[in-house]
Amino acid sequence: xxxxxxxxxxxxxxxxxxxxxxxxxxxxxxxxxxxxxxxxxxxxxxxxxxxxxxxxxxxxxxxxxxxxxxxxxxxxxxxxxxxxxxxxxxxxxxxxxx
Amino acid sequence: xxxxxxxxxxxxxxxxxxxxxxxxxxxxxxxxxxxxxxxxxxxxxxxxxxxxxxxxxxxxxxxxxxxxxxxxxxxxxxxxxxxxxxxxxxxxxxxxxxxxxxxxxxxxxxxxxxxxxxxxxxxxxxxxxxxxxxxxxxxxxxxxxxxxxxxxxxxxxxxxxxxxxxxxxxxxxxxxxxxxxxxxxxxxxxxxxxxxxxxxxxxxxxxxxxxxxxxxxxxxxxxxxxxxxxxxxxxxxxxxxxxxxxxxxxxxxx
Numbered sequence: 001x002x003x004x005x006x007x008x009x010x011x012x013x014x015x016x017x018x019x020x021x022x023x024x025x026x027x028x029x030x031x032x033x034x035x036x037x038x039x040x041x042x043x044x045x046x047x048x049x050x051x052x053x054x055x056x057x058x059x060x061x062x063x064x065x066x067x068x069x070x071x072x073x074x075x076x077x078x079x080x081x082x083x084x085x086x087x088x089x090x091x092x093x094x095x096x097x098x
Numbered sequence: 099x100x101x102x103x104x105x106x107x108x109x110x111x112x113x114x115x116x117x118x119x120x121x122x123x124x125x126x127x128x129x130x131x132x133x134x135x136x137x138x139x140x141x142x143x144x145x146x147x148x149x150x151x152x153x154x155x156x157x158x159x160x161x162x163x164x165x166x167x168x169x170x171x172x173x174x175x176x177x178x179x180x181x182x183x184x185x186x187x188x189x190x191x192x193x194x195x196x197x198x199x200x201x202x203x204x205x206x207x208x209x210x211x212x213x214x215x216x217x218x219x220x221x222x223x224x225x226x227x228x229x230x231x232x233x234x235x236x237x238x239x240x241x242x243x244x245x246x247x248x249x250x251x252x253x254x255x256x257x258x259x260x261x262x263x264x265x266x267x268x269x270x271x272x273x274x275x276x277x278x279x280x281x282x283x284x285x286x287x288x289x290x291x292x293x294x295x296x297x298x299x300x301x302x303x304x305x306x307x308x309x310x311x312x313x314x315x316x317x318x319x320x321x322x323x324x325x326x327x328x329x330x331x332x333x334x335x336x337x338x339x340x341x342x343x344x345x346x347x348x349x350x351x352x
Contacts, residue, residue, distance in 0.1 A: 004347060015342040021326065024350040030329060033351030042334065044326030052300060053324050054348055055307035057315045064348040070341050072320045084345055091343045 001037040003081055007088065008041055014092050015070070021053050022046060023062065070095050137189045140178060147171035172200045183216070188224035191216050195236050209243040217244065217252055225259035231268050234260075238272035250276050267292055267301035274305070300325050300333065321346075 008018050020043030022030060030045060044053060057066070067076040067087045076087040148171045155166055176197075182190035195216050198204055204212050217240075220233045227233075234256055241249040250273055257269035274288040292305035303324040314322055321344075327333050336344070 007345070016344075017339055017342050018345045018347060019326070019336075019339070021346060021348045022350060023348060024352055027329065029351055037351075043328065044334075045329035050304060052304035052307045053326055056303060056310050056322050056324055057346075057348070058310060058312045059348045062348060062350055066315070066321065066346040068321045068339075068344040068346070070343060072323075072336075072340055074315065074317050074319055074321050077315070077317050088343055088345060095343060 001039075005038060005040075007085060011088065011092065015095060016088060016092060017042070020044065023051050023054050023059075024048065067091065137182060137187050137193075140175070140182065140190075141193065144171055144175045144179075147175065172197060173203065176201055176203070183219075186223070188220055188227055189229065191220050191224075192229060192233050192236070195220075195233065195240070206243070209240070210245060210248075213240055213244055214248060214252075221252055221256045221259055225256065225265070226261040230256075230260055230262070231265045234265060234268045234272065238275070241276060246276050246280075263296055264299045264301065267296035267299040267305070270296075271301040271305055274308075297323065298325060298335070300327050 004018060008016075018041045020039065020041060022043055022045050025033060025045075026048065027045075033039070034043075046053060057064075061079060063081065064079060065076065065081060065084050066074055067084050069075050069091050075091060076084055151166065151171050155163060158166055176194075179190045179193050179197075183194055195213060198209060198213060217233070217237050220230070224230060224233070234253065237244065237249060237252060237256070244252070253269045253273045253276070257266050257273065260266045260269055270288055270292050274285045274292065277285040277288070286309070289305045289308050293302055293309065296302035296305070303326075306322065306324075310322065313319070321336065323335065323337050325333055325335050
C-alpha cells in the first residue's frame with residue numbers, strides 16, 4: 001500500500017490512474033482500511049456477496065495487479081507490486097512520445 | 099447504506115437551516131412545501147431504539163434478557179412499518195422485507211407467505227423507485243422462502259416494470275442465476291443478453307463475468323470492460339479511462 005501511494009504521487013500530473021478493486025472486506029473493515037492506509041484513489045467495493053469484477057478477470061490470488069495501456073491493452077498481469085512501476089513508466093513514456 | 103439517500107434528502111434542509119442561523123424568518127411557502135418524511139423519521143426512531151436495546155442487553159442477566167427480548171424494537175416497530183406499508187409507503191414494505199429475519203414472530207416456515215405479497219406489491223407499485231434494485235436483490239436472497247418458481251415469475255415481471263437499466267439488469271441477472279440448473283440453455287442466453295444490452299451496469303459486468311475465460315484477460319488482450327461501484331454507490335466505467343495508463347489493484351485489507 002505505501003508503495004502504491006508513492007506510485008500515485010509520482011504520477012500525479014501524468015495521464016495515469018490507479019484503480020483499486022476491493023474484495024472480501026466487511027463495510028466496517030473497509031472503512032478502517034481506507035483510513036489506516038490513507039487510500040486516496042478510486043476503489044470499487046465489491047462487498048461480500050458478489051465479486052463481478054474479480055470474476056470477470058478470473059482473479060485467483062490477492063493482490064493481483066494489471067497494467068493497461070492507453071488503448072486498454074493489458075501490458076502486465078501478476079502479483080508483484082514493485083514490478084508495475086517500470087511498466088507504468090514505460091507506457092507513459094510511450095504515450096508522451098506520440 | 100440502504101436508506102442513506104433517503105436520510106440524506108431528509109437531513110439537507112435541516113443542516114442548511116442550522117448552518118444559516120442568520121435567517122430568522124422562514125418564507126411560509128417554503129415551510130409548507132418542506133414535507134415531513136414519516137418513513138425516514140420512523141426508521142431513525144427504530145435505529146435509535148435498537149442502539150438502546152443493544153446497550154441494555156449487554157448489562158442484563160438471563161431473566162432481564164428474556165424480558166428485553168420480549169419487548170424488542172423489532173417487535174414494537176414491526177406493526178408501525180406494517181401500517182405504513184399498507185398505506186402505500188413502498189420504503190416501509192422494503193423495510194419489512196429486509197428485517198423479516200430479525201422478526202422472531204414470523205417463523206421461517208411462514209416467511210414465504212409473508213414475503214410474497216410484499217414483493218408483489220413493490221413490483222406492481224414501486225418499480226420506478228430509486229431503491230427498486232435493493233428490493234430485487236432482496237427477492238433473490240429470499241428465493242429459498244418464496245420458492246424458485248415464484249421468485250423467477252416475480253423477477254421476470256420486475257424486469258418489465260423496472261425503470262432504471264440497473265434494476266432491469268439486476269432482475270434479469272438473478273432470473274438467469276436461478277435458471278442455471280433447471281434451464282441452463284435459457285440461463286446462458288439470458289446472461290449473454292444482459293452482458294451486451296446492459297454493459298453500462300454493475301449487473302452487466304456480473305453477467306459477462308459468468309461467461310469469462312482466463313484468456314480474456316491475459317497480457318496482450320484488451321482489458322474486459324466493467325462498471326464498478328464504490329462503497330458510497332458511485333458508479334464508474336473502465337471505458338472512461340481510455341487515454342490513460344491504468345493500474346488495476348485487486349486487493350483486500352484482510
